[in-house]
Amino acid sequence: MKDQMAPVMSASKSEILDAAAVVFMDLGVDVASIDDIARHLGSTKGRIYHHFASKGVLLSEVCLRAADFTYRKVALVIDPDAAPDKNLRNMILAHVPEVLRTLPYHKVIRQTYPGINQKSTTQVERDLHQRIHAERDRYEGLFRAELRRGMTDGIFRQQNETIALHGMLLLVNAPVIWYTPRADEPEGFALEIARQTADMAVRALS
Amino acid sequence: MKDQMAPVMSASKSEILDAAAVVFMDLGVDVASIDDIARHLGSTKGRIYHHFASKGVLLSEVCLRAADFTYRKVALVIDPDAAPDKNLRNMILAHVPEVLRTLPYHKVIRQTYPGINQKSTTQVERDLHQRIHAERDRYEGLFRAELRRGMTDGIFRQQNETIALHGMLLLVNAPVIWYTPRADEPEGFALEIARQTADMAVRALS
DNA sequence: GCAAGACATACTACTCAGTATGTTGTCAAT
DNA sequence: ATTGACAACATACTGAGTAGTATGTCTTGC
Numbered sequence: 299m300k301d302q303m304a305p306v307m308s309a310s311k312s313e314i315l316d317a318a319a320v321v322f323m324d325l326g327v328d329v330a331s332i333d334d335i336a337r338h339l340g341s342t343k344g345r346i347y348h349h350f351a352s353k354g355v356l357l358s359e360v361c362l363r364a365a366d367f368t369y370r371k372v373a374l375v376i377d378p379d380a381a382p383d384k385n386l387r388n389m390i391l392a393h394v395p396e397v398l399r400t401l402p403y404h405k406v407i408r409q410t411y412p413g414i415n416q417k418s419t420t421q422v423e424r425d426l427h428q429r430i431h432a433e434r435d436r437y438e439g440l441f442r443a444e445l446r447r448g449m450t451d452g453i454f455r456q457q458n459e460t461i462a463l464h465g466m467l468l469l470v471n472a473p474v475i476w477y478t479p480r481a482d483e484p485e486g487f488a489l490e491i492a493r494q495t496a497d498m499a500v501r502a503l504s
Numbered sequence: 505m506k507d508q509m510a511p512v513m514s515a516s517k518s519e520i521l522d523a524a525a526v527v528f529m530d531l532g533v534d535v536a537s538i539d540d541i542a543r544h545l546g547s548t549k550g551r552i553y554h555h556f557a558s559k560g561v562l563l564s565e566v567c568l569r570a571a572d573f574t575y576r577k578v579a580l581v582i583d584p585d586a587a588p589d590k591n592l593r594n595m596i597l598a599h600v601p602e603v604l605r606t607l608p609y610h611k612v613i614r615q616t617y618p619g620i621n622q623k624s625t626t627q628v629e630r631d632l633h634q635r636i637h638a639e640r641d642r643y644e645g646l647f648r649a650e651l652r653r654g655m656t657d658g659i660f661r662q663q664n665e666t667i668a669l670h671g672m673l674l675l676v677n678a679p680v681i682w683y684t685p686r687a688d689e690p691e692g693f694a695l696e697i698a699r700q701t702a703d704m705a706v707r708a709l710s
Numbered sequence: 711g712c713a714a715g716a717c718a719t720a721c722t723a724c725t726c727a728g729t730a731t732g733t734t735g736t737c738a739a740t
Numbered sequence: 741a742t743t744g745a746c747a748a749c750a751t752a753c754t755g756a757g758t759a760g761t762a763t764g765t766c767t768t769g770c
Contacts (some may be wrong), residue, residue: 310748310749311673325621325623326534326621327533328532328534328621329534329621329622329623330728331725331726331728332728333726333727334725336572337520341749341750342749342750342751343727343750344748344750345728345748345749345750346748347727347728348747348748348749349748351728352727352728353726353727353728363598369654388728405618407742409615411681412611412681415531415532415534415535416535417531417535417757430624457703458697458700460682461678461679461697461700461701462700462704463673463698464678464679464681464682465595465676465678465700465704466675466704467678468670468674468675468677468678468681469671469674469675469678469708470671471674472667472670472671472673472674472675473667473670475617475618475670475674476666476670480726490664490667491664491667494663494664494668494671495667495671497663498667498668498671498672498708498709501707501708501709502675502704502705502707502708503704503707504707516716516717537758538758539757539758539759547717548717548718548719549718549720549728549759549760550716550717551716551717551718553759553760553761554715554716554717555716557760558759558760559758559759560762597755621726635761651768692712703748
């Protein structure tokens, strides 16, 4: 992934992506304008267009960055020798806190999951959409693999894989919908969300 | 609900709502234009504006109709004397086929669940947004009530209600994301989706 | 014959993505 | 010390798309 992008992302580009994620989260990816994002940054859209060829490219880069956040965390905790339910639980315990930590990005992912809607696209954008799709398949593949192993081992019940996988993934990503960080939030609430979500996911499959 | 709306919706208005749901599903609620919907109908936007004061009103009416579809089906199957897990299962068995039958509407619901994004709104639109929110709370309340009864009765495990409820609801609505009707789809697939989803949901809570 | 509803057509004003041009600061070469 | 190139912005501009409105036409019902 890193070898496919510029070796080091500039601080300005990173700042723009963060601002874009927040504004896309607040206004919606289609309603938010480049000017809205520039205002959030306290700059003008000339700055944004210097780093990103189009709004569609900017949105795609936000999505790719979001995918990278969770992939990096989850891939690290998978142990091929561990039982599928244990792996799955650990994956979710890694996934959920990272999602909560980078919530704007994942709210953008949620909006664009069915696809990025544009009435016309450039080849660059189409290529980026394919990369996003590939990243998503790769990430979902981590969960699918554990689900399959679990069904083969008898740890998870035998059932339709598509229904089971997507049901479980939507459950796991539910906090993207309802969670909003609060100043008065109890200590360890993020961990409680992760634990309970992992617990529910494993039970749903068992 | 019905007493709050015109007693009988005209056939033309109903046709417009159906077309709007499909076009909103395909293009996204913000990318789709009133002209897009008119084209889908084989008419012009004059027709649409005759029945709906604005695009925002049209979108809101699509959402309200969607909410009505599932509420009507699910409210009918709730038995106050039944065990919470049985009720929940029956609710999901009623909910899922209706969602699949009216899929465009629910894809629109999914897009607008965090809120309908408009840079400016009329009072009529704000009032409609409040109705939508109230309808959603009322519907979710049906599920919340069974979850609470189940946790009180010990049928469902004691856990954070918000995490449990939203996780379960997202799992139940997962088919909105991945399901697409296919001509070669096996007989009874919709029922299989409903059964497996109900099963997973009850297990997730137990 | 007239009123009203249900459309179609023509028009307006605004927003927006993207582009062209200008400015400034930094850095390297001389 | 100077100069030129270039990156990183800001500003001004353009063209297209869009929501919504005004007006016209046709049909229907009384």
